[in-house]
Amino acid sequence: MSKGLPYAEVIGDPIAHSKSPLIHNFWLNALDIEAEYRKTHVTPDGLAAYFLERRGDPDWLGCNVTIPHKIAVMDFTDDPGGVRARIGAMNTIACETGGPLVGTNTDAGGFLQPLLRDKWRGKSAVLIGAGGAARALLFALASLGVPDIVVMARDAAKGQALLDRAGVKGRVIGMGDALPPVDLLVNSSPLGMVGQAPLALDLSPLPEGATVYDIVYAPLETGLLKAARGRGLKTLDGLEMLIGQAALAFDIFFDATAPRERDEELRALLMAA
Incomplete structure (x- = not known):
């Protein structure tokens, strides 16, 4: 050839x-x-x-x-x-x-870049999703030394397996459960992407200084980011x-x-x- x-x-x-x-x-x-x-x-x-x-x-x-x-x-x-x-x-x-x-x-390194740039120093995070992207993002959060990590997943067993693989002593909550008051909320799932179901969450438990990070980029302005900005929270988009x-x-x-x-x-x- x-x-x-x-x-x-x-x-x-x-x-x-x-x-x-x-x-x-x-x-x-x-x-x-x-x-x-x-x-x-x-x-x-x-x-x-x-x-x-x-x-x-x-x-x-x-x-x-x-x-x-x-x-x-x-x-x-x-x-x-x-x-x-x-x-x-x-x-x-x-x-x-x-x-x-x-x-x-390269997902883990790409995910971390804006957090390192902004000198993020949070102590707790919720990670939404338990698929391939979530594996890289959980690894990245663990590498930052975040001591309190919660996985939000439809399948509790899959969420726990994600934590076990990464060696992280976190916990799993369901998609319908209330958010804990964490410093960082990350959506690693396809929810909110064009052609997928929306991601509807009550963000009121998040403190004023929390960051909401949605890795979905189509659309760039997801419903999650719009809701976060409406509360005056810091946001990071999928780009x-x-x-x-x-x-x-x-x-x-x-x-x-x-x-x-x-x-x-x-x-x-x-x-x-």
């Missing part, structure tokens, strides 16, 4: 909403790198065939992984960094021609984590540092898209 333009991509089901191509191609253009970034619809049943086909393509540099594949892709990858044990989910797969598929997770994790993946795929000094311009493009 002849060598063409190098490319990476994002896979998921659904995938039409993904803004990752806009981000990566913005950076590629800014740095004058001859490569591209795409999005490809891959169903759970098609995951094995996808990797088999891509491994034979010398132009393919790897892929980012979104809902619902972050756990399933671990069956197809090498794991030199111990991501399976430490996090239990992968969102970035890198490939060198003729070499193995190497999996890692914060999306851009942060993308920058880490960009370095992996294209061996270049994303020009983060142009974040304001990039955010404007993403909000207009």
Whole structure:
């Protein structure tokens, strides 16, 4: 097979909403790198065939992984960094021609970036969801040393398994339970995303200085963030984590540092898209 333009991509089901191509191609253009970034619809049943086909393509540099594949892709990858044990989910797969598929997770680092930037020093958090994204975010919160972590999940057993895997002595509450008065509320679930059920919560238990962080970015102004702003709480939107994790993946795929000094311009493009 002849060598063409190098490319990476994002896979998921659904995938039409993904803004990752806009981000990566913005950076590629800014740095004058001859490569591209795409999005490809891959169903759970098609995951094995996808990797088999891509491994034979010398132009393919790897892929980012979104809902619902972050756990399933671990069956197809090498794991030199111990991501399976430490996090239990992968969102970035890198490939060198003729070499193995190497999996890692940039969600945790991308999630932490705005909290570290803002010097967040909270002592308690509620994490909504118990899927692949939640695994990375719980790992990130534990790495900050947050002593009081509560998982809000539909399935209590799944929520407890999430805590046990991370070695976190937290607790689980149901989706209909009242929020505890925590310093940080994080939505790692797809609730509130376009095409998904809304996330309706009573935020009144949260203290005045609390932060509400929603990793959903389609729409950018979710119902959760709108309610939080209505209470005067600090908010972090889904573009914060999306851009942060993308920058880490960009370095992996294209061996270049994303020009983060142009974040304001990039955010404007993403909000207009």
